[in-house]
Amino acid sequence: MFNRLLTVLIALGLFLQANADNHGNNGSTIMTKEEVESTLEQGLNNLANGRSVSDIVMRHINVGEENIGVSVVQRSKVEPRDAESGIAHVDLDEIYYIVAGEGIMVTGGEFVDKQTSNSSLLGPMERGEIRGGVLQRVKPGDIAIIPKGMPHGWHEIETDNISYIIFRGDPNKVMDIKLN
Numbered sequence: 001m002f003n004r005l006l007t008v009l010i011a012l013g014l015f016l017q018a019n020a021d022n023h024g025n026n027g028s029t030i031m032t033k034e035e036v037e038s039t040l041e042q043g044l045n046n047l048a049n050g051r052s053v054s055d056i057v058m059r060h061i062n063v064g065e066e067n068i069g070v071s072v073v074q075r076s077k078v079e080p081r082d083a084e085s086g087i088a089h090v091d092l093d094e095i096y097y098i099v100a101g102e103g104i105m106v107t108g109g110e111f112v113d114k115q116t117s118n119s120s121l122l123g124p125m126e127r128g129e130i131r132g133g134v135l136q137r138v139k140p141g142d143i144a145i146i147p148k149g150m151p152h153g154w155h156e157i158e159t160d161n162i163s164y165i166i167f168r169g170d171p172n173k174v175m176d177i178k179l180n
Contacts (some may be wrong), residue, residue, distance in 0.1 A: 003006050010042055018084075029179075031070060038101065038102075040163055043074040047161055052076045055121065060170070060178045067170035067177070078103070078157040086153025090124035093169040096144040101162030102137070104155040105144060110134030111151055123174025138162075 039056050048052035053075050060069035084106045109132035119125050130151045138144060146152050154162075168175070 008172045017057050025028055029061055032034050036072070036165070040070040042057070043163065044161065045070050046072055047051040052093060052130060054157075055166075057121070058173075059180070060168075060175050062173070062177060065171070067173050067175060068087055069168040069170060069175055070165075070179075071166045071168065072163070073166055074161050075154065075157055076161050077159065078154050080104075082157040084109075084130040084153060084155060085128065086130050086133075088127065088149050088153050089122055091148055091170065091172040091174045094146040096138075096146065097165045097166040097167070098138045098140050098142045098144075099163045099165060100140055101157065101159040102139045103157035103162050104135050104137050105152060106130055106155045107144070107150060107152045108134055121175065123170075123172070135146050162175040 020177045026040055035058070043054035043056055044055075055071055055073045058070045058072060060067055086099070087104060088111070109130045111128040112125060112131050114126050117125050117127070126149075128151075130153060132152060133153075135155050136144070
């Protein structure tokens with residue numbers, strides 16, 4: 001499980017290293033396996049203390065013309081829903097790497113009675129009931145690419161919780177920088 005995660009993190013590190021001239025010659029930003037595991041544990045502790053969602057930003061850095069971020073997200077079990085609901089990030093592309101747990105995502109479609117807001121963590125957002133979305137099962141090792149503006153949510157989380165790492169592209173720099 002962590003070998004796949006390590007491969008993803010190495011690829012991200014190579015991308016950041018290629019862009020190092022945009023923020024000095026200090027090399028790439030590294031998040032160690034131990035730091036990732038510790039953040040995963042912290043998120044599970046957040047769920048054990050009554051939260052239904054834990055979204056911990058590990059890093060969010062400037063790589064020149066855009067920012068890029070890595071977060072660890074955990075969610076508690078979700079029973080199957082009659083009506084799909086979710087969010088869309090106006091400015092952020094997301095890549096989910098599923099680390100543990102299984103569930104069924106809903107992605108795509110369009111919002112019914114769309115509401116807009118501005119998240120202090122994730123910038124401008126849209127939310128509401130999703131019509132016409134696609135249900136897709138995910139499990140450890142799977143990767144989901146969610147383009148900015150695409151409605152997405154969870155139809156069901158079958159296990160007690162699900163853990164995933166999100167890589168966020170932030171071309172409009174709406175998220176706060178977090179270096180460590």
